[in-house]
Amino acid sequence: MMTSLENPMPVTDEETTLRFAINLGNAVLAKTLPDGQPGGITVEIANKIAAQQGKVAQFVTYPTAGKVVEDANSDRWDVAFLAIDPKREEVLRFTRPYITIEGTVLVKEDSHWQSVSEMDQANVVINVGKGAAYDLFLTRELKQAALNRLPSSQAAIDAFLNGEGDMAAGIRQPLEHAAKENSGYRVLSDNFGQIFQAICLPHKNEKLFSEISTYLSKWQENGAIDEIINRNLAEA
Structure with missing residues:
Protein backbone atom coordinates (compact mmCIF):
# COMPACT_ATOMS: atom_id res chain seq x y z
CA MET A 1 0.00 0.00 0.00
CA THR A 100 27.46 2.60 3.43
CA ILE A 101 27.43 4.69 0.25
CA GLU A 102 29.95 7.16 -1.14
CA GLY A 103 29.60 10.91 -1.54
CA THR A 104 31.47 12.42 -4.48
CA VAL A 105 31.01 14.96 -7.30
CA LEU A 106 30.10 15.16 -10.98
CA VAL A 107 32.26 17.54 -13.04
CA LYS A 108 32.73 18.46 -16.67
CA GLU A 109 35.01 16.14 -18.63
CA ASP A 110 37.40 18.94 -19.59
CA SER A 111 37.55 20.58 -16.15
CA HIS A 112 40.74 20.62 -14.10
CA TRP A 113 39.13 18.92 -11.07
CA GLN A 114 40.87 15.67 -10.11
CA SER A 115 40.05 15.21 -6.42
CA VAL A 116 37.34 16.13 -3.94
CA SER A 117 40.10 17.73 -1.88
CA GLU A 118 40.03 20.56 -4.44
CA MET A 119 36.35 21.35 -3.89
CA ASP A 120 36.65 23.89 -1.12
CA GLN A 121 37.81 26.97 -2.99
CA ALA A 122 36.53 30.52 -3.22
CA ASN A 123 34.17 31.16 -6.15
CA VAL A 124 33.35 27.45 -6.51
CA VAL A 125 29.62 26.68 -6.59
CA ILE A 126 28.52 23.13 -5.77
CA ASN A 127 25.00 21.93 -6.55
CA VAL A 128 23.41 19.82 -3.82
CA GLY A 129 19.97 18.45 -2.98
CA LYS A 130 18.61 20.54 -0.12
CA GLY A 131 18.53 18.62 3.15
CA ALA A 132 20.34 15.56 1.77
CA ALA A 133 22.97 13.91 3.98
CA TYR A 134 25.79 15.25 1.84
CA ASP A 135 24.28 18.77 1.99
CA LEU A 136 24.41 18.60 5.79
CA PHE A 137 27.95 17.19 5.69
CA LEU A 138 29.29 19.77 3.24
CA THR A 139 27.58 22.59 5.12
CA ARG A 140 29.65 21.68 8.15
CA GLU A 141 32.90 20.99 6.31
CA LEU A 142 33.25 23.60 3.56
CA LYS A 143 34.82 26.94 4.44
CA GLN A 144 35.09 28.73 1.08
CA ALA A 145 32.97 27.04 -1.60
CA ALA A 146 29.29 27.94 -1.91
CA LEU A 147 26.45 25.42 -1.93
CA ASN A 148 23.66 25.85 -4.47
CA ARG A 149 20.72 24.04 -2.86
CA LEU A 150 18.19 22.56 -5.27
CA PRO A 151 14.84 20.91 -4.39
CA SER A 152 16.21 17.36 -4.76
CA SER A 153 19.36 15.39 -5.53
CA GLN A 154 18.22 14.80 -9.11
CA ALA A 155 17.43 18.51 -9.48
CA ALA A 156 21.01 19.29 -8.43
CA ILE A 157 22.33 16.99 -11.15
CA ASP A 158 19.91 18.33 -13.77
CA ALA A 159 20.82 21.94 -12.96
CA PHE A 160 24.51 21.14 -13.41
CA LEU A 161 23.85 19.43 -16.74
CA ASN A 162 22.02 22.60 -17.77
CA GLY A 163 25.03 24.77 -16.96
CA GLU A 164 24.32 25.78 -13.35
CA GLY A 165 27.17 25.49 -10.84
CA ASP A 166 30.74 24.21 -11.12
CA MET A 167 29.95 20.65 -10.01
CA ALA A 168 27.18 18.54 -8.52
CA ALA A 169 27.69 16.67 -5.26
CA GLY A 170 25.80 13.51 -4.44
CA ILE A 171 25.81 9.74 -4.17
CA ARG A 172 28.23 8.02 -6.52
CA GLN A 173 25.83 5.72 -8.40
CA PRO A 174 23.36 8.40 -9.63
CA LEU A 175 26.26 10.68 -10.57
CA GLU A 176 27.93 7.90 -12.56
CA HIS A 177 24.63 7.19 -14.28
CA ALA A 178 24.36 10.87 -15.27
CA ALA A 179 27.91 10.84 -16.63
CA LYS A 180 27.18 7.70 -18.63
CA GLU A 181 23.99 9.13 -20.11
CA ASN A 182 25.44 12.60 -20.88
CA SER A 183 28.69 12.96 -22.81
CA GLY A 184 31.17 15.53 -21.56
CA TYR A 185 30.95 14.68 -17.86
CA ARG A 186 32.85 12.49 -15.41
CA VAL A 187 32.75 11.56 -11.73
CA LEU A 188 35.79 12.02 -9.50
CA SER A 189 37.37 8.77 -8.37
CA ASP A 190 37.64 9.68 -4.68
CA ASN A 191 35.00 10.52 -2.07
CA PHE A 192 34.41 13.45 0.27
CA GLY A 193 32.76 11.16 2.76
CA GLN A 194 30.97 7.94 3.45
CA ILE A 195 27.24 8.13 4.06
Whole structure:
Protein backbone atom coordinates (compact mmCIF):
# COMPACT_ATOMS: atom_id res chain seq x y z
CA MET A 1 0.00 0.00 0.00
CA MET A 2 1.38 3.41 -0.90
CA THR A 3 0.44 6.98 -0.08
CA SER A 4 2.27 10.09 -1.15
CA LEU A 5 3.32 13.23 0.66
CA GLU A 6 0.96 15.18 -1.56
CA ASN A 7 -2.09 12.96 -0.87
CA PRO A 8 -1.69 11.30 2.51
CA MET A 9 -4.29 8.65 3.29
CA PRO A 10 -5.32 7.90 6.85
CA VAL A 11 -4.24 4.60 8.29
CA THR A 12 -7.34 2.45 8.48
CA ASP A 13 -6.14 0.14 11.24
CA GLU A 14 -3.00 0.97 13.17
CA GLU A 15 -3.05 -2.50 14.69
CA THR A 16 -2.45 -4.18 11.32
CA THR A 17 -0.34 -1.65 9.40
CA LEU A 18 3.10 -0.18 9.85
CA ARG A 19 3.86 3.08 8.02
CA PHE A 20 7.23 3.45 6.30
CA ALA A 21 8.60 6.73 4.94
CA ILE A 22 10.32 6.00 1.62
CA ASN A 23 12.68 8.66 0.25
CA LEU A 24 12.45 8.46 -3.53
CA GLY A 25 15.13 11.14 -3.78
CA ASN A 26 17.81 8.50 -3.13
CA ALA A 27 17.78 6.42 -6.31
CA VAL A 28 20.27 3.93 -4.89
CA LEU A 29 17.85 2.86 -2.17
CA ALA A 30 14.37 3.43 -3.57
CA LYS A 31 12.60 3.89 -6.89
CA THR A 32 9.16 4.02 -8.47
CA LEU A 33 8.26 0.78 -10.27
CA PRO A 34 6.39 0.68 -13.61
CA ASP A 35 3.12 0.05 -11.76
CA GLY A 36 3.60 3.24 -9.75
CA GLN A 37 4.45 1.48 -6.50
CA PRO A 38 7.74 2.08 -4.65
CA GLY A 39 10.46 -0.55 -4.88
CA GLY A 40 14.10 -1.08 -4.10
CA ILE A 41 16.28 -1.80 -1.09
CA THR A 42 14.39 0.19 1.54
CA VAL A 43 11.02 -1.14 0.40
CA GLU A 44 12.20 -4.75 0.66
CA ILE A 45 13.63 -4.15 4.13
CA ALA A 46 10.38 -2.44 5.14
CA ASN A 47 8.36 -5.44 4.03
CA LYS A 48 10.60 -7.73 6.09
CA ILE A 49 10.14 -5.55 9.17
CA ALA A 50 6.36 -5.43 8.72
CA ALA A 51 6.18 -9.22 8.27
CA GLN A 52 8.26 -9.72 11.41
CA GLN A 53 5.78 -7.52 13.26
CA GLY A 54 2.83 -9.41 11.81
CA LYS A 55 1.65 -6.28 10.00
CA VAL A 56 1.23 -4.94 6.48
CA ALA A 57 3.66 -2.29 5.22
CA GLN A 58 2.11 1.00 4.20
CA PHE A 59 4.41 3.29 2.22
CA VAL A 60 4.40 7.07 2.47
CA THR A 61 6.65 8.36 -0.31
CA TYR A 62 8.72 11.52 -0.11
CA PRO A 63 10.71 13.43 -2.77
CA THR A 64 13.61 14.25 -0.41
CA ALA A 65 15.15 13.15 2.88
CA GLY A 66 14.66 16.61 4.34
CA LYS A 67 10.89 16.27 4.02
CA VAL A 68 10.99 12.94 5.86
CA VAL A 69 12.82 14.57 8.77
CA GLU A 70 10.37 17.48 8.82
CA ASP A 71 7.53 15.02 9.40
CA ALA A 72 9.34 13.02 12.08
CA ASN A 73 7.12 14.23 14.89
CA SER A 74 3.93 14.74 12.87
CA ASP A 75 2.67 11.14 13.07
CA ARG A 76 2.78 10.69 9.28
CA TRP A 77 5.06 7.64 9.43
CA ASP A 78 6.40 5.08 11.93
CA VAL A 79 9.74 3.98 10.43
CA ALA A 80 12.09 5.64 7.96
CA PHE A 81 15.39 4.99 6.17
CA LEU A 82 17.85 7.89 6.28
CA ALA A 83 21.54 8.68 6.47
CA ILE A 84 22.86 9.08 10.00
CA ASP A 85 23.58 12.72 10.78
CA PRO A 86 24.09 14.59 14.10
CA LYS A 87 21.42 17.17 13.24
CA ARG A 88 18.86 14.47 12.48
CA GLU A 89 19.69 12.66 15.73
CA GLU A 90 18.04 15.54 17.57
CA VAL A 91 14.66 14.11 16.54
CA LEU A 92 15.45 10.57 15.38
CA ARG A 93 17.01 7.43 16.81
CA PHE A 94 19.16 5.48 14.33
CA THR A 95 20.00 1.79 14.17
CA ARG A 96 23.42 0.55 13.12
CA PRO A 97 24.04 1.22 9.39
CA TYR A 98 22.72 -1.35 6.94
CA ILE A 99 24.66 0.08 3.96
CA THR A 100 27.46 2.60 3.43
CA ILE A 101 27.43 4.69 0.25
CA GLU A 102 29.95 7.16 -1.14
CA GLY A 103 29.60 10.91 -1.54
CA THR A 104 31.47 12.42 -4.48
CA VAL A 105 31.01 14.96 -7.30
CA LEU A 106 30.10 15.16 -10.98
CA VAL A 107 32.26 17.54 -13.04
CA LYS A 108 32.73 18.46 -16.67
CA GLU A 109 35.01 16.14 -18.63
CA ASP A 110 37.40 18.94 -19.59
CA SER A 111 37.55 20.58 -16.15
CA HIS A 112 40.74 20.62 -14.10
CA TRP A 113 39.13 18.92 -11.07
CA GLN A 114 40.87 15.67 -10.11
CA SER A 115 40.05 15.21 -6.42
CA VAL A 116 37.34 16.13 -3.94
CA SER A 117 40.10 17.73 -1.88
CA GLU A 118 40.03 20.56 -4.44
CA MET A 119 36.35 21.35 -3.89
CA ASP A 120 36.65 23.89 -1.12
CA GLN A 121 37.81 26.97 -2.99
CA ALA A 122 36.53 30.52 -3.22
CA ASN A 123 34.17 31.16 -6.15
CA VAL A 124 33.35 27.45 -6.51
CA VAL A 125 29.62 26.68 -6.59
CA ILE A 126 28.52 23.13 -5.77
CA ASN A 127 25.00 21.93 -6.55
CA VAL A 128 23.41 19.82 -3.82
CA GLY A 129 19.97 18.45 -2.98
CA LYS A 130 18.61 20.54 -0.12
CA GLY A 131 18.53 18.62 3.15
CA ALA A 132 20.34 15.56 1.77
CA ALA A 133 22.97 13.91 3.98
CA TYR A 134 25.79 15.25 1.84
CA ASP A 135 24.28 18.77 1.99
CA LEU A 136 24.41 18.60 5.79
CA PHE A 137 27.95 17.19 5.69
CA LEU A 138 29.29 19.77 3.24
CA THR A 139 27.58 22.59 5.12
CA ARG A 140 29.65 21.68 8.15
CA GLU A 141 32.90 20.99 6.31
CA LEU A 142 33.25 23.60 3.56
CA LYS A 143 34.82 26.94 4.44
CA GLN A 144 35.09 28.73 1.08
CA ALA A 145 32.97 27.04 -1.60
CA ALA A 146 29.29 27.94 -1.91
CA LEU A 147 26.45 25.42 -1.93
CA ASN A 148 23.66 25.85 -4.47
CA ARG A 149 20.72 24.04 -2.86
CA LEU A 150 18.19 22.56 -5.27
CA PRO A 151 14.84 20.91 -4.39
CA SER A 152 16.21 17.36 -4.76
CA SER A 153 19.36 15.39 -5.53
CA GLN A 154 18.22 14.80 -9.11
CA ALA A 155 17.43 18.51 -9.48
CA ALA A 156 21.01 19.29 -8.43
CA ILE A 157 22.33 16.99 -11.15
CA ASP A 158 19.91 18.33 -13.77
CA ALA A 159 20.82 21.94 -12.96
CA PHE A 160 24.51 21.14 -13.41
CA LEU A 161 23.85 19.43 -16.74
CA ASN A 162 22.02 22.60 -17.77
CA GLY A 163 25.03 24.77 -16.96
CA GLU A 164 24.32 25.78 -13.35
CA GLY A 165 27.17 25.49 -10.84
CA ASP A 166 30.74 24.21 -11.12
CA MET A 167 29.95 20.65 -10.01
CA ALA A 168 27.18 18.54 -8.52
CA ALA A 169 27.69 16.67 -5.26
CA GLY A 170 25.80 13.51 -4.44
CA ILE A 171 25.81 9.74 -4.17
CA ARG A 172 28.23 8.02 -6.52
CA GLN A 173 25.83 5.72 -8.40
CA PRO A 174 23.36 8.40 -9.63
CA LEU A 175 26.26 10.68 -10.57
CA GLU A 176 27.93 7.90 -12.56
CA HIS A 177 24.63 7.19 -14.28
CA ALA A 178 24.36 10.87 -15.27
CA ALA A 179 27.91 10.84 -16.63
CA LYS A 180 27.18 7.70 -18.63
CA GLU A 181 23.99 9.13 -20.11
CA ASN A 182 25.44 12.60 -20.88
CA SER A 183 28.69 12.96 -22.81
CA GLY A 184 31.17 15.53 -21.56
CA TYR A 185 30.95 14.68 -17.86
CA ARG A 186 32.85 12.49 -15.41
CA VAL A 187 32.75 11.56 -11.73
CA LEU A 188 35.79 12.02 -9.50
CA SER A 189 37.37 8.77 -8.37
CA ASP A 190 37.64 9.68 -4.68
CA ASN A 191 35.00 10.52 -2.07
CA PHE A 192 34.41 13.45 0.27
CA GLY A 193 32.76 11.16 2.76
CA GLN A 194 30.97 7.94 3.45
CA ILE A 195 27.24 8.13 4.06
CA PHE A 196 25.98 5.65 6.62
CA GLN A 197 22.38 4.70 5.87
CA ALA A 198 20.29 3.35 8.74
CA ILE A 199 16.75 2.65 9.87
CA CYS A 200 15.34 5.38 12.09
CA LEU A 201 12.35 6.14 14.30
CA PRO A 202 11.21 9.11 16.38
CA HIS A 203 12.71 9.03 19.89
CA LYS A 204 9.36 8.23 21.52
CA ASN A 205 9.10 4.82 19.83
CA GLU A 206 11.63 3.03 22.03
CA LYS A 207 10.03 -0.42 22.00
CA LEU A 208 9.70 -0.64 18.21
CA PHE A 209 13.20 0.76 17.79
CA SER A 210 14.63 -1.98 20.02
CA GLU A 211 12.75 -4.69 18.12
CA ILE A 212 13.86 -3.40 14.70
CA SER A 213 17.47 -3.12 15.89
CA THR A 214 17.32 -6.79 16.87
CA TYR A 215 15.87 -7.79 13.48
CA LEU A 216 18.56 -5.84 11.64
CA SER A 217 21.38 -7.44 13.61
CA LYS A 218 20.00 -10.91 12.87
CA TRP A 219 19.52 -10.17 9.15
CA GLN A 220 23.03 -8.78 8.84
CA GLU A 221 24.48 -11.83 10.51
CA ASN A 222 22.58 -14.33 8.34
CA GLY A 223 23.23 -12.42 5.09
CA ALA A 224 19.62 -11.41 4.36
CA ILE A 225 20.44 -7.70 4.16
CA ASP A 226 23.44 -8.29 1.90
CA GLU A 227 21.27 -10.39 -0.41
CA ILE A 228 18.71 -7.59 -0.76
CA ILE A 229 21.38 -4.94 -1.36
CA ASN A 230 23.47 -6.94 -3.84
CA ARG A 231 20.47 -8.08 -5.87
CA ASN A 232 19.02 -4.57 -6.15
CA LEU A 233 22.35 -2.98 -7.05
CA ALA A 234 22.92 -5.64 -9.70
CA GLU A 235 19.51 -4.85 -11.22
CA ALA A 236 20.06 -1.06 -11.18
